[in-house]
Amino acid sequence: xxxxxxxxxxxxxxxxxxxxxxxxxxPEMSELTVGVHRWLTAHQLGHMFGVGQAAPGPNMMxxxxxxxxxxxxxxxVVVFFAFFGPPAVLALVVGRLWTRLRGRPWxxxxxxxxxxxxxxxxxxxxLTFAKGAVSxxxxxxxxxxVFAIVVxxxxxxxxxVLAGALVGLLALR
Amino acid sequence: MIGGTSFGGGVMAHLRxxxxxxxxxxxxxxxxxxxxxxxxxxxxxxxxxxxLIGDRLAGVPGAIAAIAGMCLPxxxxxxxxxxxxxxxxxxxxxxxxxAGVAPAAVGLIFATTLSLGRRSLSSAADLVFLALTxxxxxxxxxxxxxxxxxxxxxxxxxxxxxGAAKKR
Numbered sequence: 001x002x003x004x005x006x007x008x009x010x011x012x013x014x015x016x017x018x019x020x021x022x023x024x025x026x027p028e029m030s031e032l033t034v035g036v037h038r039w040l041t042a043h044q045l046g047h048m049f050g051v052g053q054a055a056p057g058p059n060m061m062x063x064x065x066x067x068x069x070x071x072x073x074x075x076x077v078v079v080f081f082a083f084f085g086p087p088a089v090l091a092l093v094v095g096r097l098w099t100r101l102r103g104r105p106w107x108x109x110x111x112x113x114x115x116x117x118x119x120x121x122x123x124x125x126x127l128t129f130a131k132g133a134v135s136x137x138x139x140x141x142x143x144x145x146v147f148a149i150v151v152x153x154x155x156x157x158x159x160x161v162l163a164g165a166l167v168g169l170l171a172l173r
Numbered sequence: 174m175i176g177g178t179s180f181g182g183g184v185m186a187h188l189r190x191x192x193x194x195x196x197x198x199x200x201x202x203x204x205x206x207x208x209x210x211x212x213x214x215x216x217x218x219x220x221x222x223x224x225l226i227g228d229r230l231a232g233v234p235g236a237i238a239a240i241a242g243m244c245l246p247x248x249x250x251x252x253x254x255x256x257x258x259x260x261x262x263x264x265x266x267x268x269x270x271x272a273g274v275a276p277a278a279v280g281l282i283f284a285t286t287l288s289l290g291r292r293s294l295s296s297a298a299d300l301v302f303l304a305l306t307x308x309x310x311x312x313x314x315x316x317x318x319x320x321x322x323x324x325x326x327x328x329x330x331x332x333x334x335x336g337a338a339k340k341r
Contacts (some may be wrong), residue, residue: 168273
């Protein structure tokens with residue numbers, strides 16, 4: 001229970017780092033939840049994050065699992081509001097201002113400059129996660145095949161996560 | 174309102190086909206503009222889209238309904254995952270399955286990032302700034318705000334000067 005205030009602080013902070021997408025916050029999330037607060041191990045984080053890719057909605061729902069894993073229902077609820085609240089309010093306010101600001105040169109420049117950096121943050125997050133999840137040729141093969149299948153087809157990603165679980169059961173025991 | 178029935182990287186495509194094509198609540202240009210705002214602001218892109226579109230259609234109550242519809246199904250599911258994982262994490266079968274799930278997720282997130290990058294990157298300088306950001310975070314272990322400030326400042330200055338030079 002006493003972890004709840006810390007959970008709120010950490011995930012409210014992380015929520016503001018998700019520029020470009022959720023993965024931008026992954027390196028910091030792993031550092032804070034695993035390294036600093038020791039709420040879970042790197043393995044546990046990787047496992048739950050993986051399952052989260054099969055869940056409906058935004059792909060960072062793993063934050064709710066970290067909350068419930070660490071502090072039960074109160075933890076999950078607090079993390080949910082801490083992680084989704086601040087950006088939601090910001091989006092609401094900026095979304096309304098945007099119609100007035102759009103087209104101004106400095107806005108165009110700002111957007112132009114931040115785009116490659118935000119994608120870079122996503123790639124950095126993906127690499128951090130990959131380092132923990134891929135070890136040995138079986139896992140590398142799973143990652144590469146899923147990547148190729150998603151890029152080339154329109155299959156439901158949840159099925160691929162399930163397929164990963166099956167391969168794990170057969171080959172990684 | 175907006176169903177939370179879409180999975181993983183497919184959320185955006187699903188959102189577009191349902192909002193623009195099926196219900197015709199907004200046009201394609203508005204959709205792309207809101208998408209650009211979603212990506213520039215902090216927050217998950219899909220959650221930001223829900224807020225922005227919900228607000229356009231029905232004000233603050235619309236925004237709240239939209240983000241709830243988008244997030245709650247997944248949140249409830251992942252709450253249970255956290256609880257169940259507490260109980261079952263040491264069973265060998267669970268560990269083996271999850272060891273396969275994690276790399277599958279790696280493939281998914283790289284594919285999602287690639288499609289986002291293809292859509293939004295357009296010049297060689299973009300790739301340089303992208304690489305610089307990765308190096309700052311992964312090699313130099315900079316925090317995200319610092320990397321954003323350093324490389325972001327550099328990139329904005331670069332495109333700012335370019336814009337000014339073009340005008341002359």
